[in-house]
């Protein structure tokens with residue numbers, strides 16, 4: 022287990038051809054999934070004129086910038102410049118690429134290169150929500166280790182992955198040990214109650 026990896030989404034919430042903006046450790050990232058299902062995390066800045074790549078679009082295994090349509094392949098290298106269709110783009114034109122992996126039903130990003138794997142987690146993807154406060158995990162009966170909180174909500178054992186967001190906010194990505202629909206509904210309500218509790222304590 023390592024702190025090098027940040028949980029950034031439940032895997033089912035990042036569809037094929039989807040691209041979303043993220044901030045991890047103060048770095049703006051475009052997180053996207055290719056047509057084949059590959060997950061990628063890139064610097065959210067087009068090498069051409071700096072447009073956010075998270076405004077772009079995915080075709081096949083490439084991400085294209087919305088501004089002038091430059092497209093970038095799986096390793097971040099520029100593949101095509103529409104205004105110069107016969108030009109082979111120079112090798113130096115490439116987007117910085119970060120490590121990204123889908124593991125245990127969660128998408129993880131490591132802004133700094135690491136040989137370690139993300140923590141082993143699993144369960145039924147419940148939901149992600151944001152909290153405008155720090156959750157007191159111990160008071161809520163959870164054991165927190167790195168980004169992983171283990172405990173129980175509404176009688177359902179679960180894993181909650183904690184993603185720091187800018188401005189003191191957090192995203193919580195929840196996986197339930199149970200797959201029973203009734204248990205998932207209760208666990209979801211429990212998660213909302215946990216958020217309310219944390220935000221009221223802050224107020």
Ligand code: FES
Nearest residue numbers: 067069070086089
């Ligand atoms: S700014 Fe991205 S292609 Fe021009």
